[in-house]
Amino acid sequence: MALLQQRNEKAFSYLYDNYSGALYGTINSIVTDNEIASDVLQNVFVNIWKKIESYDPTKGRLFTWMLNIARNASIDEVRSKGFRASKKNQSIPDNGDVPGAITGPAIDDVGLKKVLSKLKGELRVLIELSYFQGYTHEEISKVTNIPLGTVKTRIRNALIQLRTMIN
Amino acid sequence: MNIQEYISSGIAELYVLGLASEEEKREFEQMCAQYPEVLKARTAFELALEKQAMENAIAPPFDIKNKIIAKITSEDRNVPAAPAPVRSINLFKYVAAACVILLAGSIYWNISLSNKNRDLQNNYDNTIARLNESEKDMEVLIGKQSVKMASMKGLDISPSSYATIYWDTATHDVYLLANNLPTPASDKQYQLWAIFNGKPVDLGVFEIKKERLLIQVKNTQGAEAFAITLENKGGSQTPSMDKMYVMGKL
Numbered sequence: 276m277a278l279l280q281q282r283n284e285k286a287f288s289y290l291y292d293n294y295s296g297a298l299y300g301t302i303n304s305i306v307t308d309n310e311i312a313s314d315v316l317q318n319v320f321v322n323i324w325k326k327i328e329s330y331d332p333t334k335g336r337l338f339t340w341m342l343n344i345a346r347n348a349s350i351d352e353v354r355s356k357g358f359r360a361s362k363k364n365q366s367i368p369d370n371g372d373v374p375g376a377i378t379g380p381a382i383d384d385v386g387l388k389k390v391l392s393k394l395k396g397e398l399r400v401l402i403e404l405s406y407f408q409g410y411t412h413e414e415i416s417k418v419t420n421i422p423l424g425t426v427k428t429r430i431r432n433a434l435i436q437l438r439t440m441i442n
Numbered sequence: 443m444n445i446q447e448y449i450s451s452g453i454a455e456l457y458v459l460g461l462a463s464e465e466e467k468r469e470f471e472q473m474c475a476q477y478p479e480v481l482k483a484r485t486a487f488e489l490a491l492e493k494q495a496m497e498n499a500i501a502p503p504f505d506i507k508n509k510i511i512a513k514i515t516s517e518d519r520n521v522p523a524a525p526a527p528v529r530s531i532n533l534f535k536y537v538a539a540a541c542v543i544l545l546a547g548s549i550y551w552n553i554s555l556s557n558k559n560r561d562l563q564n565n566y567d568n569t570i571a572r573l574n575e576s577e578k579d580m581e582v583l584i585g586k587q588s589v590k591m592a593s594m595k596g597l598d599i600s601p602s603s604y605a606t607i608y609w610d611t612a613t614h615d616v617y618l619l620a621n622n623l624p625t626p627a628s629d630k631q632y633q634l635w636a637i638f639n640g641k642p643v644d645l646g647v648f649e650i651k652k653e654r655l656l657i658q659v660k661n662t663q664g665a666e667a668f669a670i671t672l673e674n675k676g677g678s679q680t681p682s683m684d685k686m687y688v689m690g691k692l
Contacts, residue, residue: 296499
């Protein structure tokens with residue numbers, strides 16, 4: 276870790292060799308496009324390199340930190356204009372409709388998403404929207420017509436189930 | 443608050459997955475610092491998530507790593523180091539240019555001062571030399587009791603001409619003052635004659651110089667008259683009587 280924060284390139288290379296696959300899997304589950312996922316992975320590792328000094332071990336493991344950078348970058352990409360233009364059929368859902376990408380057969384069930392598929396329908400949608408699509412609890416409440424407090428509780432319940440599943 | 447309830451509320455999962463609100467985050471970090479059980483629960487979920495992600499890793503395209511390495515090495519070398527030196531180089535350029543201009547100006551000033559100084563020194567030396575000569579002349583004319591003078595008046599060919607002769611009865615030195623004589627042609631020279639018993643004796647040719655008041659000529663004694671004729675350059679054995687400009691009797 277000290278080597279990384281001193282910007283040691285060998286340490287960074289080691290970091291990439293160990294974790295790029297796991298992060299690439301996560302990015303892929305959000306952007307669902309290999310080519311775009313590759314671009315996002317590049318930016319994610321450049322950002323990890325730039326921001327490594329700001330990583331605070333008391334707030335979590337290094338992998339957790341990197342995973343959140345990857346998740347945020349993926350969601351930013353999905354929400355960017357260019358991405359939406361190329362993926363118009365996956366536009367933001369409204370009127371409480373469950374997004375097609377979640378229920379449809381096109382979904383790649385890998386990683387967390389594979390675990391997610393074992394959740395009950397409604398909980399699964401909530402996790403999908405919040406974790407994989409980056410909607411805030413308020414946005415989800417609006418979109419799904421479920422009261423905010425209920426959204427919060429259900430997401431927590433879903434996460435507790437998720438935890439027992441991956442353990 | 444019951445810690446076990448807090449832990450089982452799903453807050454650790456919310457936090458680790460980055461889904462907690464800012465308020466929930468602050469509270470959870472505080473709880474982690476305070477209660478080892480909370481920290482343990484967080485770490486346990488982190489490890490589970492990590493293991494799960496590792497098991498579901500997808501190998502990224504082969505060339506991505508090199509692209510990333512190239513990007514970070516080029517950014518590391520170019521971006522942080524570049525801006526500061528550019529400014530300082532610009533500043534240095536301006537300072538250097540200003541120094542060169544000042545130095546050139548200073549050198550020019552020094553040279554012109556030095557030239558002026560040298561000219562002044564020369565003028566001073568010349569002036570001192572002329573003053574010394576003039577003082578010597580004045581001493582001859584005024585200071586010595588033994589010096590006598592005779593004026594030579596213009597003759598028919600040049601009535602306005604005028605000259606004065608001084609001679610020292612003690613040393614026999616003879617001086618001529620050309621008060622007013624026309625400037626001769628370049629192939630002519632004035633020649634001074636002393637007259638003894640009606641016969642002219644050559645006292646030499648002379649140039650009229652502005653720098654000198656008195657012209658010293660050949661020593662002589664006992665002349666009854668002096669005269670100046672205009673002769674060909676180098677002088678003549680006998681005076682050309684028709685070219686006599688001035689004459690003075692003692």
